[in-house]
Amino acid sequence: MLERALTGDKRYYRWLMFLLVLMGLGFASYLYQFNKGLTITGLSRDVSWGFYIAQFTFLVGVAASAVMVVLPYYLHNVKVFGKITILGEFLAIASVTMCLLFIIVDLGKPMRLLNVLLYPTPNSILFWDMVVLNGYLFLNLLIGWNVLEAERKGVHYPNWVKPLIYISIPWAVSIHTVTAFLYAGLPGRHYWLTAIMAARFLASAFASGPALLILLAFLVKKYTKFDPGKEAIDKLSQIITYAMIISLFFVGLEVFTAFYSNIPSHMEAIEYLFFGIHGHGRLVPFMWLFLILAIVALVLLINPNTRKQEKTLKIACLATFFSMWLEKGLGLVIAGFIPNPFNEVREYAPTIPELMIAIGVWATGFFVLTILYKIATSVKEETAPSI
Amino acid sequence: MKIYDARYVLIGLAIFVGLFTIPFWYNMGRAVPPPDPKLDTPVIQQMAVKQCVLPLAEIRTGHMQLLNDWRTWVVRDGLRTYVAADGKTYNMSLQNTCMDCHSNKTQFCDQCHIYAGLEAGTVPYCWTCHIAPKENQ
Amino acid sequence: METSRRNFLKISGVCALGLTALPVADVFGESDLPKAIKNPQALTGQHWAMVVDMKKCWEKGKEGCKDCILACHAVHNVPDIGSIKEEIKWIWTNHYENVFPGQENEYNVKNLEGRPFIALCNHCTNPPCVRVCPTQATFKRPEDGIVMMDFHRCIGCRYCMAGCPYGARSFNWRDPRPFIKTELNMRFPTRERGVVEKCNFCAERLAEGLLPACVEACKVGALSFGDLADPNSVVRKLLASHFTMRRKPELGTQPNVYYIV
Numbered sequence: 001m002l003e004r005a006l007t008g009d010k011r012y013y014r015w016l017m018f019l020l021v022l023m024g025l026g027f028a029s030y031l032y033q034f035n036k037g038l039t040i041t042g043l044s045r046d047v048s049w050g051f052y053i054a055q056f057t058f059l060v061g062v063a064a065s066a067v068m069v070v071l072p073y074y075l076h077n078v079k080v081f082g083k084i085t086i087l088g089e090f091l092a093i094a095s096v097t098m099c100l101l102f103i104i105v106d107l108g109k110p111m112r113l114l115n116v117l118l119y120p121t122p123n124s125i126l127f128w129d130m131v132v133l134n135g136y137l138f139l140n141l142l143i144g145w146n147v148l149e150a151e152r153k154g155v156h157y158p159n160w161v162k163p164l165i166y167i168s169i170p171w172a173v174s175i176h177t178v179t180a181f182l183y184a185g186l187p188g189r190h191y192w193l194t195a196i197m198a199a200r201f202l203a204s205a206f207a208s209g210p211a212l213l214i215l216l217a218f219l220v221k222k223y224t225k226f227d228p229g230k231e232a233i234d235k236l237s238q239i240i241t242y243a244m245i246i247s248l249f250f251v252g253l254e255v256f257t258a259f260y261s262n263i264p265s266h267m268e269a270i271e272y273l274f275f276g277i278h279g280h281g282r283l284v285p286f287m288w289l290f291l292i293l294a295i296v297a298l299v300l301l302i303n304p305n306t307r308k309q310e311k312t313l314k315i316a317c318l319a320t321f322f323s324m325w326l327e328k329g330l331g332l333v334i335a336g337f338i339p340n341p342f343n344e345v346r347e348y349a350p351t352i353p354e355l356m357i358a359i360g361v362w363a364t365g366f367f368v369l370t371i372l373y374k375i376a377t378s379v380k381e382e383t384a385p386s387i
Numbered sequence: 388m389k390i391y392d393a394r395y396v397l398i399g400l401a402i403f404v405g406l407f408t409i410p411f412w413y414n415m416g417r418a419v420p421p422p423d424p425k426l427d428t429p430v431i432q433q434m435a436v437k438q439c440v441l442p443l444a445e446i447r448t449g450h451m452q453l454l455n456d457w458r459t460w461v462v463r464d465g466l467r468t469y470v471a472a473d474g475k476t477y478n479m480s481l482q483n484t485c486m487d488c489h490s491n492k493t494q495f496c497d498q499c500h501i502y503a504g505l506e507a508g509t510v511p512y513c514w515t516c517h518i519a520p521k522e523n524q
Numbered sequence: 525m526e527t528s529r530r531n532f533l534k535i536s537g538v539c540a541l542g543l544t545a546l547p548v549a550d551v552f553g554e555s556d557l558p559k560a561i562k563n564p565q566a567l568t569g570q571h572w573a574m575v576v577d578m579k580k581c582w583e584k585g586k587e588g589c590k591d592c593i594l595a596c597h598a599v600h601n602v603p604d605i606g607s608i609k610e611e612i613k614w615i616w617t618n619h620y621e622n623v624f625p626g627q628e629n630e631y632n633v634k635n636l637e638g639r640p641f642i643a644l645c646n647h648c649t650n651p652p653c654v655r656v657c658p659t660q661a662t663f664k665r666p667e668d669g670i671v672m673m674d675f676h677r678c679i680g681c682r683y684c685m686a687g688c689p690y691g692a693r694s695f696n697w698r699d700p701r702p703f704i705k706t707e708l709n710m711r712f713p714t715r716e717r718g719v720v721e722k723c724n725f726c727a728e729r730l731a732e733g734l735l736p737a738c739v740e741a742c743k744v745g746a747l748s749f750g751d752l753a754d755p756n757s758v759v760r761k762l763l764a765s766h767f768t769m770r771r772k773p774e775l776g777t778q779p780n781v782y783y784i785v
Contacts, residue, residue, distance in 0.1 A: 037717040038680075039698035044609040048685040048695060108680015108695065108718030115659040115679050126658040126683050187652055187775040188689025264626065341691035342618055343625035346608065456560075462674050465665055466560040467731045479560065483711055515699075515716040516675060518601075518708060 001149060004378040005371040011223070012374065019367045026360010029353045030105060038108060040353045046340040047348035049106070049333055051358055056102035058208070058329035059365075060179045061201060063095035063136065065209020067172035068239050069232075074165050080231035083380070084217060087228065089144035090372035091213060092172070096137040098365035103130075105357050125181045132175045139168045144372075152379045176201045183336060191269035192336045194257075200250040201328070206243035208324035210236045211317040218314060220373060226380040237313055241301040244320055248294055251327070269335040272345065280345045283334065286326050293323035422502040425494040430487055439488075440469070440477055454481060454513075482517045490520040565733040569751030571669045572725055573780040574739070575762045576642050577746045580784075584744035592642065593617070594706075595741030596723070601714045603703035612694040614723040615644040615738055623771060636785065642747075644738075645692040645723035646771060646779030647671045653684035653693065662720075668751075669780065670725045678719040685720060689775050693722045725749075752780070 033040050043050045069088035072078035104110050121127045143164055150157035180198035187193070194200075214236050217228040258266040271277050273287045300306040300316035307313055339345050350358070431437060439446045441453060457479040460466045469477045478484050489495045562568075581589075596602070596615045603612055617640040621628045628637055651671050654664050661677035662684055664670070685693045699717045708714075712728060715721050726736035734740070739747040750757035759782075762768075768782040 037696070037698040039610060041697075043697070045611050045685075045694055046691070048682045103681075106681070108682070108720075109678065112659075112677070112679045115661070115677055119659045119677065121658050121660050124656055124658040124683070126656065126681060130658070182683075183686075186656070186687050186689075187777065188772065189686065336686070341625075341689055342622035344622060458676060460560040462672065462676070463663070464560070465562065465667060465727070465731070467563045467566070468561045470559055470561060478563075482713060515701075516713040518710055518713060520710075 001145075001152065001375055001379065004375045008374060012370075016367065016370060019363045019370065022363035023360050023367065026357050026363060029356035029360065032353055033105070033357060034110075038106075040351060042349050042351045042354060044346055044348065046344070046346035047334060047337040049337070050348050051330075051350040051354055052102045052106040054329045054333040055358055055361070056099050056106070057179060057201075057333060058325055059095045059099045059102070060133070060176055061205030061324075061328065062209045062212060063092045063099065064172045064176040064202070065205045065213070066092035066140070067169055068206050068210050069213070069236070070165065070172075071169050072235070075169070078235065080229055080235055083226075084213070084228045084232045084236075086144055086148055086376045086380075087216060087220065087373065088213060089140045089147075090376055091209070091216065091369065092140045093137060093144065093372060094365045094369035096133055096140070096175075097368050098361050099133055100137070101361045101364060102358075105361065125178060125185060129175075129178050129182060132171065132178050136168070136171055136175050139164055139171060143168060144376075148376060148379055151383055154383065173202065176205055183332075188341060189336045190265040191332075194254060196250055196253060200247065200254075203243050203247040203250055204324045204328050207240050207247050208321050208328075210240050210243070211320040211324075214240070214317045215314065215321070216369075216373070218310070220377055224377040224381060226377040226384070233313070234308065237301065237307050237316075240317070240320055241298075241307065244294070244298055244301060247324070247327075248298070268339055268343075272338050273331050273335050277339070278345045280338075280347050282347050282349060283331055287331055290323045290326035290331065293319040293326070297323060422499040424496075424498050425491055428488060428490045428495075430490065440471055440484075442472075454485075457481070481513065486520045491522060492519050493522055563731045563733075567730045567733055567735070569668050569757075570753035571751055571780070572647065572730075573750065573752045573759050573782065574644075574725075574736075575748045575759050575768065575782045575784060577748070577762070577766075577784040578639070578641060580744050581642070581742075581746035582639065585742075585746065590617075591741045591743060592738035592747060595737045596726075598706040599709055599726075599729075599737040600712055600724075601704050601706070601709050602721075603700035603714075604705045605698070605700070605703050610695075610697040612696065612700065612721065614694075614721070615642065617642055624769065641783070643690070643692070643771075644781060645671060645725075646690055646777065646781045647723075647725055649778035649780060650776060652687040652689065652775075652777060656683045656687040658683065665727075668730075670727055671722075672724055672727060673719075673721060675713075675715055675719050675721070680718040680720065682720060689772055689777065690779070693720050695720050 041050065041052075066088035069081045069085050073081035073085050104113065107113060116127060116130055143161055146161045147157045177198040180201040183189070183192035184194060184197035214233055217233055217236075221227050255270060258270055268277060272281070273283050275281065276284050297316050297319035300312050300319070307316065334348055338347070426437065441449065446453070457469065458481070460469075461479050467479050469479045471477065486492065593613075593615050597604075597613075600614060602614055605612060620636040620639050620641050623641040623643050630637075647670055649669065651662075651664055653662050654671060657663070658681060659677050659679055661674045661679070663672055663674070665672055680695070682695055685695060696715050696717050696719055700715055704714065726734070726738075729736060736747075736749055739749045748758045748762055750759035752759060752763075754760065762784065763782060766784045768784055770779045770782055773779070
């Protein structure tokens, strides 16, 4: 099937070339980081995780959200998702690839990565995160590939794939739960120390992931002869609506608990994010932008007229994706470190090389995604009944 | 057996083999002198019986394993004294024991490692942390 | 040759498994002669702890004294990077309200606020850094409770820095060697770019029968080090006769550095 990725029109190749250029720039920046050390990032003794880990966290969510098309289709027999499940699974593969790359670029000693396997440590959540992420990647590769191959041959996929599909459903939930546990189990990081962290992660994932999926589905429809189907997109947009409402509700819960209890350590990170503390407020504009985008998304999503219209739905999806990215891919990780254990504020901002590396990883993810979608849509085009 | 896309496969294979054997090409045509690890350090010259921690044959081939054990014992198990087969004791330390006797790192360790193809300075990578003895060259 | 690809995959899978099993076989193949022993002159204890008498430090020490810090950083080749962002420190001072955040009280005796307090790794009894480390590069020594770092194993993921509620850990954002401003201590290794580091309660000195460098360097005896498991140790006596505080006790980490105020 791979050969389908090699034949495409000019636009397809141009897009791949564009991604390759970005990947090359990212790789060059990474070589720079590899030689100089992580000093070239904006990270510090106080904010020791930043943009990379935040992207990682956000993308785990995107990967997990594939379950939102797989589950209804296979468990509840929601037929309209039939065409789109492969898009969800392949999106998961690309996202997990990015996750793993973001972990690697964040390591101080990447050459020693294998130590995680050589000295397996069950008490470390990071160890489990690695296990579930790699497992999820593997599951989706197996499932996506076999189902698509079967479709190409016009047969039913092999029976042994079915249990894997069932396993992949709780597994998707597990990757994001374990990722939330990375944060939620640390004493002394009050912004993260919350029992609803995993629930929050899942809710925001089920908003941002399907939002991206809808946007991708529109792109696929525009550029290929494969139409994922209006009903599927309709259903997905309903899922996004609920997930978005629940997400914001959870954020509200955090705010209530922190401020009604009036415990300083619980309030400080939120104050820092939305108002700034001790005269520092680098993230304030971003967090308000998050709120505005979230409200725009909600308004467009809740109103059935705007939700059903392609144009406004696209805007709603963009707003959802970026608002969740700001909240989780930026604010959540950084604010966990502010104020630091000494109640001092040491701010963080990514540097240019750091951003370049991140862009390189995103480009790699989209490269993988493009190839996989190319294969999937080619197969779909071939097997589609000709009119 | 039919190979699909034989052309691509062969080109790929050729590139792979080329890349894989770079170290080999890299060293081709270079005259490498055989190693001659020097033992003429002040400490060793004063020794009555010139003997290493392990018998010569064992230390020559097994010093990496010994160092590995030493570091596990010292750092992880909190044991710092090594009892050799002949009952002699040593403080298990790369920097303070090995290099006290072999204080001529460039003439000793590196000689061999360069010959063995472990590039001097980078592999073994220990010396980015462990402090190499000062030598006047 | 219909099944050849599958067979090839199977065989290579088995080979890969065999390769990973090799190191295991190595361990079992080793002779069991005890070759490594503890240094006979080593100081031994079951539960090392430190008591920091800030009163002594302020009253008897000279203004701005940094003897303990300088001694520690010289002995361990700790670099002076010269920027807050990449600072590396094993022992240092910060104000009362920073070392004990949330304990401020504007009517406190003797104006505690603004006074310098000594901070270092607490060698917690329940260390979160050990709990989170994915490679056991940081671990708690079972025999004496020191929270150690194995710099050979650290992958630089910095999870321990997120886990530590005391800000005791520093990361080598760049090559530290050019920034070692003190005379290089040839007896102790430096660190390299990409690993985390912190106070090790001078494990290497204890093994030689010496007290930690900071304790030895303090001329007014404000730092005491000893074994909590021994009722006659200096630390137990100090704890029995003084009111002491620990940093963030509510987190359940059970710090082993105590403060007399």
